[in-house]
Amino acid sequence: MRKRPRLRQITLLAAALLAVAATWSASLADDDTVRLIVDYGDGTSKTVRSLAWAKSDTVLDAMKAATARPHGISFSYTGAGESAILTKIDDVPNQGGGGGKKNWQYWVNGSYGDRSFAAFELHAQDLITWRFTAEQGK
Numbered sequence: 001m002r003k004r005p006r007l008r009q010i011t012l013l014a015a016a017l018l019a020v021a022a023t024w025s026a027s028l029a030d031d032d033t034v035r036l037i038v039d040y041g042d043g044t045s046k047t048v049r050s051l052a053w054a055k056s057d058t059v060l061d062a063m064k065a066a067t068a069r070p071h072g073i074s075f076s077y078t079g080a081g082e083s084a085i086l087t088k089i090d091d092v093p094n095q096g097g098g099g100g101k102k103n104w105q106y107w108v109n110g111s112y113g114d115r116s117f118a119a120f121e122l123h124a125q126d127l128i129t130w131r132f133t134a135e136q137g138k
Helices: 003-031 059-067
Strands: 033-039 045-052 075-078 085-089 103-108 127-133
Touching (some): 033 059, 059 075, 085 103, 085 127
Antiparallel strands (some): 075 085, 103 127
């Protein structure tokens, strides 16, 4: 008779360990992701969470991954590598230079992008923010 309560305890312990392992495994999977926020500069923004990340991925790679998501984004750019320039996100194109005109600018983890978005390498858990604004770096 004593074997049954002990078997029940072992079964419950095994179930608890499996639940912890599943949670831990899911949290590890989320560690290899990045997040994207697009701020349209008019009070509207869009967030795309849990974009797959791999070593050497750039902001451009994350943008491409966001296009495949339901309710994701679309974007256009010209050039490649260090000379790539984002020209449009969804239906909002850059307005050009000077005179308070707005353009797309990006930040990673709150730091202003200091090079082409196609050359800026990301790390796991990075937050990319694109903002449509006239004030450079703000």
